[in-house]
Amino acid sequence: MNRLLCLFSIVFFAGCSGTDTTDANSPAEREAQSNIELKKTNTSKTSQEEPEMLTITGTIVYKGMEGGFFGLDANDGKKYMPRGMNKEMLKNGMIVQVKGYILTDVLTFQQYGQVLKVVEATEIGRSEIGQEDFK
Structure with missing residues (x-):
């Protein structure tokens, strides 16, 4: 009787542990998985895009408000x-050509x-607006 109970227990637990009978490598499942991975890749690229490099020609200007600061007035x-x-x-009045990119996550008091x-x-x-140097 003990052997029969032991055999029944083994068969019962083996049957309960079962495995999935579907083919994990079916073409539909592989395509669905690759689409998920593609979406993950596309969303990660958009958050890590390099900023656009700009070339700007303009004049450096000194503004005495908000404690004083230098700005760039583009042409x-x-x-x-x-x-x-x-x-x-x-230097106030200096005409420059600048290469750089916009910082979108920075705030300033000047809001120029x-x-x-x-x-x-x-x-x-140099422009004609002023030759004085405000350092």
């Missing part, structure tokens, strides 16, 4: 707050324009 009429620019280039992370700056000349 197309837009205004920028240059960040990371060489201090030697920050978009914050521009300067990668490279070249002096082009």
Whole structure:
């Protein structure tokens, strides 16, 4: 009787542990899995896109409000707050060509324009608006 009970228990537990009988490698399942992986890849790329590099020509201007700051008035009429620019280039009236990208996650007290992370700056000349240096 004990052997019969033991045999019944083994068969019962083996039957309960069962495995999935569907083919895990069926073409439909493989396609569904690849679509899920593709969606994951596409969403991760959009969050890590490189910022657009801009080339801007304009004039450095000193503004005495909010404690004083330097801005960049672009030739197309837009205004920028240059960040990371060489201090030697920050002179009121200096005409520059700047390469950089917009920082979208930075706020400033001045709110003069978009914050521009300067990668490279070249002096082009001086304008007539003022030659004084405000450091």
